[in-house]
Amino acid sequence: MKHLFLFFFFTLSLQAQFRITGIVKENSSNKALPFATITTNNGINSITDVDGKFNINSSKPISFFYVSYIGFSKIKIDVQKNNQFFNLKLTQTTNNLNEVVIATENAALSIIKKTIALKDNNNPQKRLHSFSFKNYNKLIVSANPDSISGKIDSVFIRKYKQGTLYKIDSTNYKFKNTVSKRHLFQTEKISQYQFSDNKLKETILGTKMAGLKQPLYEIIAFNLQSFSIYDPKYELFETKYNSPIADDATKEYNYKLLDTVAINGRSSYMIYFKNKKKSKAKGLEGILYIDQSNFAISKAIMRIRGLLNISGTHEFEYFPEENIWFPAHKTFQIIKGQNDDDITIFGGTIQFDGDMEQDFSSRKKQPSDYIYLRSESHIFDIQKNSLPIENPSFAVEIEKNAFNKDESFWESYRKDNFDIRSKKTYSELDSIAIRKKIANRVRIGKKIINGYLPIGFFDMDLRKIFSYNNYEGFRLGLGGVTNEILSKNFRIEGYYAYGTKDGMFKGSIGTAARISQQANSWLGISYTDDVREIASTSFAIEKKPFKIYDPRPINISTFYNYVSWKSYFETNQIPKTESIWEIAHSEIQPKFDYAFNKNNKLYTNYTMTTAMVSLQWSPFSDFMQTPTGQIEIEKRFPKFSFQYTQSLGSLWNNDFNFSKFDFKTEYEKKYLNGQKTSLLFQAGYALGDVPLTHLYNSSPNNITKETIIQRITFGGKNSFETMYFNEFFSSKYAFFQFKHAFNRVTIFKKIKPSLVLVSRMAWGDLDHPEEHVGINFKTLNNGYFESGIELNQIFNGLGLTTFFRYGPNQLPKFEDNIAIKLSYVLNLGF
Template sequence: MKRIFIVLFLWAFVFGFSQSKLTVINEAKGTPISNAVVSCNDKILGKTDDNGFLEFRSKCKSVQITAENYFKESALVEDEMTVTLINASSKTQSIETVILEDKSDPKALEVLRKVNQFFKRNSPQSLDSYAYKSYEKISLDIDQDSISAFNEVFNNNFNLFKKQKTKDSINDVSARKIFSKSKLFLWERAQEYLYSKKFGEKVNILDNRISGLKQPIYEMIALQGNRDKIPDQIKTENRGLYRFYLTDTIEVDDRKNFVIRYREVSYKKTVKRRKFSGYLYIDTDTYGIKKIESISKNKNEGNITSLWTFFNNKWFLAEESVKLRMSRMKMNNSDEFPENTEEHFKKNKKSFGTYAYLSSKYFDYQSPIEEDKKDFKGYTFTVKNADGKTLQQYRTEPLSERERNTYFVIDSLGKKYNIDRKARILTGLINGQVRSGSFDFDIGEIVNYSLYEGFRLGLKAKLNENFNPYFSPDYYFAYGLEDEKFKYGIGIDIKTTLEKNSFFRIEYYDDVNSSGEYYRRLWTFRMRMMNYGNNINNDKYYRYEGASLSYLNDVSNGLTLAFAARRNTEEAKFDYNFRNSGAKFENFNMLFTLKYSPNSTNIMTPQGKSLIDQKYPELYFNFEQSFKALGGDFNYTRFDALFVQNFKTRLGTTGVRLYGGLVLGEAPIWKHFTMNGLATPRRDINFNLTSYLGFATLEGGRFYNDRFIAYYFTHKLPWYFKSIGQNVSSLDFVLRGTIGDMKHPEYHDFKFKKLDHLYQEVGLEWNNFLSSYFNLGVFYRVGYYTTTNFKQNFAFQFKLKLLEF
């Protein structure tokens, strides 16, 4: 769900403050609260009347509301505000001691333990089969209670906006005009969910429409919410992020429910009473989740509500409702254009909050269903329709006038400002490419760095489906500033079908690569991006020139197979001699590659398959066989494999990478394994970027083996602490190790060492380092290869937070 709302920031603006009207009511009874004190920075602004109403003027961005026998609340300042206060009842007061000790109620934790224990049993996917549909609507708009006030101010000052163009940006004025008659953004989506224990899950996008876009953003329309997932508040590994208190037992829909109130740890205040930030309703019989309600620290910042229904003895998601504050819009409240513009504008402006809204309805539940294999073929997601023409069939209520106007207004702006092209650029970054017309440009080829090439500048472009849906030529060229050499390649993909990834490829190339490189053909863009720094300190490169013919086929949603036949001329670009035969050879080989990712979700788009959610376990396997045919000089066999898995327990989340390789027969050193060292003896302190398979303290380009195994363990500790601002950080414990051997090191005449003892390093990663987008890791070499030189054993490492595990 968080990923959905990232898109909405494209439509957000920056705003101000004004005179405000506030209504304070009792959260439980809905009645007004009189004599509630409203203050800012300990200065009283006023008290509410018998109707719970107060009008005040303040430059503060937020105010505090207190009343006798109620918990104190904060609220962001807007023109019209409604704040609810929680009554400090005897039941709530009875857990006050627990709250002041800043720990969760043991009874609440026991209930949550059973929720996790029985989650799979309560999940719809414990059934043999089911089907249901959903209709979702996401929008960006001003607060619904402020629309009439906004229009009044806008209409009174329309001429003023025209005169103020020198003061306000054109975009700001345009946003005001849009809000006067429509929303700023609207997205509708209808989906069908099918599940079978035999065939798995299938999600059909029945229809979709996004305002301002002519073509759908497929990666966006496949995003999902809390459906069939353990909500964050319930997850065992997030216990340290919240405090939970069992407060009541009530009846909802004729079923008894535990009521658990919770708050985020980041809201903690050392002396003052803690505020609750949400409610959990847990069915007392099944321990299924009935309802989750999340309330922001400041009441009018927003709220999130998820509701489940009991059908066929399982808990299906029934509704989701989200309201999140995005930003503020300020408008002049003067009827005439003032002479003293700057001063008068500050005193008379009004502000309106803009919010992101989501409304999801799930319906037409069926279980069991007739299971037909053809209904489940292809990838997890299939797009049935994406032009919005059939949405009327699935809407749970008709569109309002503002919503109908949104499509007309924003679609017009989309054409004017070419929003389609900009959106495709942003979504293309997910797969590591930028689209321009009929060309897709690979952003991973623009700039790279290695010890051999120095900075490598390149351009890689591929003709996409706008050129031809079945034939896709591509080319690339690059230049190394250090080796001062050009590299290039040209190829063409020939698709056999448009329903899945299945294509032949022919290519010719003349390029360089690092010795001992681990094959990454079917790796995701995020994995490849994490591994970019793997060769920064490896200067042992070889040139390869030749051609290849290959075929790739997605056998199923989770299984991909690729075959390739290659004929290359290969030459070491460093001082090297293989068995007194020199450093240049002919190589004819065949490569078989497999990727198995049974739990990942994918969608087929006109651009090809797109990965929506990478889930574990995953297996990557390569088998290469060289032949003394077609002029080839070798007859070696090479294997390598990578297994990735995540485990979640009460003690935290553990990530595992197990990988290894084997070379049989005689092969040059670049077909062996370099052990992925990232360190260099040329620096006083080892500092490097993370690598998917690298070692922070191991010297790069120094060790080679013809067989090895390695492991990478990371464990996220279930302990959270406050970082700068309101951000929360955590720590990961990391252990890496590898061991291998080389059967005939004498075959290779150059300076290197084999790594035939266990090499290990331990580390600690500070996630969300100083509230930045990076994780900082500190690593130390332990075991056999530890030296007396501290700097050789020690290393710092930075990792981009978005790369995750």
């Protein structure tokens, strides 16, 4: 496999007068040596990049420098006035890095153990009660035009010997011409960071993004690398790795002492770390510089290599009064790694092109292979005792005027060289964005992801256009909500639908007004005449992900009609929560043979007046406060949903008195190898006079047919695939689901199934089953169990699942306990 490298350099001084550059290679193989140490006579320490190249700028003369590398002989190089580029080769010693095995105590391991033991004392977030600082960040996507072949410097080149001209691929020529003038993408950000009470908050004072008048919140919030090198789980490009100085790090990493160097005039050990297991060869590796006196991290280089080569560098400033090293400068870079496939990140903002050739080594390098992403952060104005944090529940807050800063603001804060190429990036991309209406395309794309198609001032709800179930048949409709073009503080929403089988029209109409922009609080009222599945459990606060289709309702035939007036208040006022508070008056009519027997009176239709609060709490997630509301920028688990419904006595001719408590919690764990474990627990408890329409059915998804083949339908996400519709009802229940998804396995070029193991179990009971007349059912007081295997995305999104029912509610005929279902995953490419 061929390594794809990109030249990059570290600028140590913008006012540099002396400069040395070069490349370091292995003498025997002539391969580049990344992470070789360069130490100059005037105290500058640097390392070679992934291409083996180095670039050192200094305000003081450089008369000589040393070059050292793991497992190679150290060399000294004298610098002559007329020589600024050095082509250096190191000779390998008998000590090979690949053979490093730490079986007993050695120098590196001893140093690491002391570093781990003293990390709380050296961590600024542990040592300092509070601090604040400003941060300038610049992120670019670009390519170095000098790295691209000179053969494409013009549209025509001279063919060898014949002297004729022929036209080359103009795409390559245009690409080099473009990156010679400007970057492909660029964004800047000025932030104020505050730390207090173990919380770190970022307030964005100013931000700008080339080509977009209003920057994308998703990119602003994207976490490229951990702020603190002392985090037990170090994060690099939204993937968390066990830190090389975590409490249990010595079980996972090998360490080797490379050298001792001076950082800011203080001697530091230079220690290389890498995963012990070969299976983790693409995991975290890098170099830690550890202060010899206090065993604090004085510099760190973290990297992973794979489809993408990703590196993050942390540099620090020493505070002698506190005897700690404080973050001062961070860099983050992505280049293409050992990969021949397209890789899209930031939702398509950056794309690393690949091809489909079988022999990657024979693939001709394309100019776009040189594309890199680089983010650089400069920390300044550090205050060690700062004021308390306002709104500490938000990890990030954007000031209202952050998008409208003038050039004088940016000139006062920029800590990086802002050259002509950077200036042209803004002017040209802004011009392209206006000409191609990029902002409008982004707006439309984001709405479509959420299931809406904007048409002028109206967002059409794509979920309402078409669906199917056994009661309504084909349900055809139209619905949506007004958008910000009409008003940012007022909306009208609704839908109208027709069922081809029941021949009935249904619909809803409502309006709401925003009463708080900061908490995204709305007060609204609506009227609805529609049908709903009996005994179904839904949390009003939960936002259902957009699906082109929802397969489970296809086989449902028992519905009830509800005509409802509702007033509601939705808000994010409580930190890390979303909530809906609602009062509703509904007329209920079951659309199947059923009557509720209360005090010897049969109710075939009834009136309900209820108050409800539905709340979702995400205590471990990070949230961003934007000028238009709150968004969840980092989803963490577990998450909790609560819902309480209470009938309101005799208000509005209410027929029944009851209470309902519903609870759900979700947990997900993603592994570095791409696998994922998901857990779901859900429970409900209804007490009082509750008709069957409003009880619990545990989400069945199996139809009553004679053979397995006749029962093949589409599977659901969290439903019991072997449980028949209307088989069980409960007034109290508990449901647990376990899923573990493995990596997709390539069987053939277009057949890459994803294996998922699933187990579900439920328990339930029903108070006063004799009150429910006209339908036969059982209770879940003995429990219900099923397990199965999902083979998803076998071909073009289609998959196959198989589940087996066992335990106390297992059926007498073996084949009746088996359910085979189809699955379908639609990949929209987002």
